[in-house]
Amino acid sequence: MSFLTLEHVSHHYFSKTDYTKALDDISFSLKEGEFVALLGPSGCGKSTILSIIAGIMKQTVGNVLLEKKPIDESELAIGYMLQQDYLFPWKTIIDNVLLGPKINNKSTDELRNNAIKMLQEVGLSNVQDSYPSSLSGGMRQRVALVRTLINDPKVLLLDEPFSALDYQTKLKLEDLVGKLLKNYHKTAILVTHDIGEAIAMSDRILVMNANPGSIAKTFEVPIELRQSLPLTVRKHPKYQVLFDKIWEELDKREGGDIR
Amino acid sequence: MKSDKQLYDNYLKKLKKERKIVLTWQVIILAVFFVLWEVASRFYWIDPLLFSSPTKVSISVVERFSNGSMFTHLSVTLFETILGFIIGTIGGVVLATLLWSFTRFSKVMDPYLVVLNAMPKVALGPIIIVALGPGYMAIIMMGFLVSVIITTLTVYSAFNEVDPNYSKVLKSFGATRWQCFKEAVFPATMPTMISTLKVNVGLSWVGVIVGEYLVSKQGLGYLIIYGFQVFDFTLVMSSLVMIAILAAIMYKLVEKLESWLIKHTV
Numbered sequence A: 001m002s003f004l005t006l007e008h009v010s011h012h013y014f015s016k017t018d019y020t021k022a023l024d025d026i027s028f029s030l031k032e033g034e035f036v037a038l039l040g041p042s043g044c045g046k047s048t049i050l051s052i053i054a055g056i057m058k059q060t061v062g063n064v065l066l067e068k069k070p071i072d073e074s075e076l077a078i079g080y081m082l083q084q085d086y087l088f089p090w091k092t093i094i095d096n097v098l099l100g101p102k103i104n105n106k107s108t109d110e111l112r113n114n115a116i117k118m119l120q121e122v123g124l125s126n127v128q129d130s131y132p133s134s135l136s137g138g139m140r141q142r143v144a145l146v147r148t149l150i151n152d153p154k155v156l157l158l159d160e161p162f163s164a165l166d167y168q169t170k171l172k173l174e175d176l177v178g179k180l181l182k183n184y185h186k187t188a189i190l191v192t193h194d195i196g197e198a199i200a201m202s203d204r205i206l207v208m209n210a211n212p213g214s215i216a217k218t219f220e221v222p223i224e225l226r227q228s229l230p231l232t233v234r235k236h237p238k239y240q241v242l243f244d245k246i247w248e249e250l251d252k253r254e255g256g257d258i259r
Numbered sequence B: 001m002k003s004d005k006q007l008y009d010n011y012l013k014k015l016k017k018e019r020k021i022v023l024t025w026q027v028i029i030l031a032v033f034f035v036l037w038e039v040a041s042r043f044y045w046i047d048p049l050l051f052s053s054p055t056k057v058s059i060s061v062v063e064r065f066s067n068g069s070m071f072t073h074l075s076v077t078l079f080e081t082i083l084g085f086i087i088g089t090i091g092g093v094v095l096a097t098l099l100w101s102f103t104r105f106s107k108v109m110d111p112y113l114v115v116l117n118a119m120p121k122v123a124l125g126p127i128i129i130v131a132l133g134p135g136y137m138a139i140i141m142m143g144f145l146v147s148v149i150i151t152t153l154t155v156y157s158a159f160n161e162v163d164p165n166y167s168k169v170l171k172s173f174g175a176t177r178w179q180c181f182k183e184a185v186f187p188a189t190m191p192t193m194i195s196t197l198k199v200n201v202g203l204s205w206v207g208v209i210v211g212e213y214l215v216s217k218q219g220l221g222y223l224i225i226y227g228f229q230v231f232d233f234t235l236v237m238s239s240l241v242m243i244a245i246l247a248a249i250m251y252k253l254v255e256k257l258e259s260w261l262i263k264h265t266v
């Protein structure tokens, strides 16, 4: 039973003088509750894939189906956390977080309390009335994460959500998000540059090729790793084996030698 | 060892001292200007008939205020300028919003806006007077015309320069184009709109004074032309001084409004 499907999706960016083929014939599908990681060199089209699934851009070729319906006809909420946080500088943190409910006319006091609780969960208490400019990059990223989660989306698209965090906060948040997604049985796609993060969080890893972007190889994460939390996964013997295999694959594509 | 508080106090003291020095210089320059003007006029370094003198100007201003004539002219001009300023600014923002809402309309309008912008609006004066009659309406129209096109263009281009990723965030929540405008594009452009306010103060004065030159019934612009025709240059100078004072006050008020707006919206 596939939940989210991409069928032969290609995407071109057009300009007056030229065009870029960013994606070439991408096909994959996710089951409900599945967590997939996208791994690949910079510029291979990872953000483009997410924007298309989020319905912000229309692919130039192919179909994207959510529960067998084209995404623009689907009613299901998709949560997209962009690569940069894009918090609105003129809104307070709490107003930023409650942007989704506001757009959908669903703001309630209950949601507001929920938002404050979630902010606390990611380690941000007493910031709700501050403005984004007074927060550090890592704090802003966590706010953006809460802003995405508060809408309770069925599908989560995360574009390098933990890139601006220190290692410890990152591991803790991976745990938190991993737990949240498993508990609520969410479907998710995570874009990352961190092989460890991909293995620790996802069920399946898609390694991409650049120019034009395509799927090079798929790695299944062993079942033992899937069931444990991100922090403990990194200590499992099978973790290192998979890490090495993916490393080799990526190394091969990027031409290897940096020596 | 100095405490943090002491360091901070020192910093504040330094700021205060700097402000005092700047203010002192500003007062000195003003005083020197008036003294030089007076002296030059008394000793015939400049022709007192043409350039008048501060004492003559102040006597004339006081006299005209006490018999009420200055106040009438002044309030007429002020009324026209403020109205021209407000309608021009709001009109510009509304037009820019229309252009943004209808992309094709904006593409079609582009060459016309460019021509209108390049055109010196005061040159339209006679036509406006013929169309609207020689009165308030024509003059307010001038104050409006001078500021509206440039406001439209500035605000419209600021709308387009807003980072599209803010709209992306909103679209991922299912926002419509209008919601994107309300939540992202418009507030992000607030600083630009506020800064056009300041520019428009100056522009509306240009439009209104030229309008009064042409209509020649009442107002400070009319006083200048009248003084010029009857060779009463003290009157011309008095009117100029009044304009300078009023324009400065209006500018300061807009500046206050600006900082208030920035505090409460951005």
Ligand SMILES: Nc1ncnc2c1ncn2[C@@H]1O[C@H](COP(=O)(O)OP(=O)(O)OP(=O)(O)O)[C@@H](O)[C@H]1O
Pocket (backbone or CB within 6 Å): A013, A014, A020, A022, A041, A042, A043, A044, A045, A046, A047, A048, A049, A083
């Ligand atoms: N708006 C755009 N206009 C034209 N070309 C674009 C645009 N956005 C992306 N591209 C091109 O499409 C390709 C894929 O871009 P994309 O942002 O999806 O890469 P990415 O995999 O997310 O990279 P990174 O890891 O650096 O974020 C790149 O070659 C980029 O130059």
Ligand SMILES: [Mg+2]
Pocket (backbone or CB within 6 Å): A046, A047, A048, A083, A159
């Ligand atoms: Mg990217």
